[in-house]
Amino acid sequence: VGEDQKQHLELARDIAQKFNNDFASEEAPVFTLPDPIIPPDAARIMSLRDGSAKMSKSDPSDMSRINLTDDADTIMQKIRKAKTDPEVLPSEAAGLEGRPEAANLVGIYAAMAGTAVEDVLGDFAGEGFGKFKPALGELLVEKLGPINDRFVELKQDREQLDAILAKGALKARELGTETLNATYKALGLVRG
Numbered sequence: 001v002g003e004d005q006k007q008h009l010e011l012a013r014d015i016a017q018k019f020n021n022d023f024a025s026e027e028a029p030v031f032t033l034p035d036p037i038i039p040p041d042a043a044r045i046m047s048l049r050d051g052s053a054k055m056s057k058s059d060p061s062d063m064s065r066i067n068l069t070d071d072a073d074t075i076m077q078k079i080r081k082a083k084t085d086p087e088v089l090p091s092e093a094a095g096l097e098g099r100p101e102a103a104n105l106v107g108i109y110a111a112m113a114g115t116a117v118e119d120v121l122g123d124f125a126g127e128g129f130g131k132f133k134p135a136l137g138e139l140l141v142e143k144l145g146p147i148n149d150r151f152v153e154l155k156q157d158r159e160q161l162d163a164i165l166a167k168g169a170l171k172a173r174e175l176g177t178e179t180l181n182a183t184y185k186a187l188g189l190v191r192g
Helices: 003-023 072-080 100-113 117-124 129-156 158-187
Strands: none
Touching (some): 100 129, 117 129, 129 158
């Protein structure tokens, strides 16, 4: 989850813990306690238009974000037009202080490449955004392209999409029924 959703997960955890404490044994809890997984480098990705504002699908400008459904040309255009500053990229992360747009783009690159910000800066130190932005765009296209391809494929094949949805619903029903039955049992209720 993103950092902004952590509070919702914590609420779910508190409710599950309260139920387990009140109605289940320690050896056989009814609910699994959820733990957030928030990758530190990608915990908060900022807007492509304003490095101090969170990237959000509710932003009125589509150019402020990368959508998973964006095609390669759109991704490249959005990165090309992303707000930056005229300075070259520093060799160390400390050099990104006070440069929110630069820090954001470098952070996105690091998260998508599965590497550290320091490694990205090591590769691009002294370079301007004229070289960095195309590299970032290509990386995003490489990583997100298959998601978009699959989206387009499923959008055109309604039968396959319905089959995937039905399979997911069946699995959710099976898991949910098991948990619901355990909940009824823990509460001492009889299902009719």
